[in-house]
Amino acid sequence: DTEVTQTPKHLVMGMTNKKSLKCEQHMGHRAMYWYKQKAKKPPELMFVYSYEKLSINESVPSRFSPECPNSSLLNLHLHALQPEDSALYLCASSQAGQGNSPLHFGNGTRLTVT
Amino acid sequence: GDSVTQMEGPVTLSEEAFLTINCTYTATGYPSLFWYVQYPGEGLQLLLKATKADDKGSNKGFEATYRKETTSFHLEKGSVQVSDSAVYFCALTRNTGGFKTIFGAGTRLFVKA
Numbered sequence: 530d531t532e533v534t535q536t537p538k539h540l541v542m543g544m545t546n547k548k549s550l551k552c553e554q555h556m557g558h559r560a561m562y563w564y565k566q567k568a569k570k571p572p573e574l575m576f577v578y579s580y581e582k583l584s585i586n587e588s589v590p591s592r593f594s595p596e597c598p599n600s601s602l603l604n605l606h607l608h609a610l611q612p613e614d615s616a617l618y619l620c621a622s623s624q625a626g627q628g629n630s631p632l633h634f635g636n637g638t639r640l641t642v643t
Numbered sequence: 644g645d646s647v648t649q650m651e652g653p654v655t656l657s658e659e660a661f662l663t664i665n666c667t668y669t670a671t672g673y674p675s676l677f678w679y680v681q682y683p684g685e686g687l688q689l690l691l692k693a694t695k696a697d698d699k700g701s702n703k704g705f706e707a708t709y710r711k712e713t714t715s716f717h718l719e720k721g722s723v724q725v726s727d728s729a730v731y732f733c734a735l736t737r738n739t740g741g742f743k744t745i746f747g748a749g750t751r752l753f754v755k756a
Binding site for chain 1: 674675677679684685686687688689692694732736737738739742743744746747748749751
């Protein structure tokens, strides 16, 4: 069982909808990440939170809005998405400020934008 | 900038064959190196890691050695099983300045019974 839990597992939304992806971890990690993964590609970093503060935004369009309410939770709010945003969205966590700390991934949310 | 290069796949092997997946990297300083595995329908899982030169990471029969002189971290397994069929990602994380993880393109492995 993965120690990073993501909900929902699957999401279908129209281009005018607003939805949120949720991620939770209880490993005491203080760095949390959102990645986007297209088929047959590696994960692409979107956002990094360190100690509940946004530390990296990889020039992600504003239709994606991250939120870190506390050290265990990470949300990704979605609004006015495009069909090309359809992908697997992965949440990950790690110890903060340590390059030798591996990423712990959830199983992702498979998003389809219609 | 930093980068990771993996051998192109897919790689198809028969059960009990020897596996090598090549990985080379470009980075300043002394990054930590990782192999992650992704099974169908799942997220990535850490397979093994090495944090300094000449370290050997190992797990579930897989091994990789951090070779600074050749900037390589090749993944090996002596006898693959059907259950090893997955996508394998080589990755590095710098130990300073943002700690971003750079992934290779991934190598898909198919193991036939």
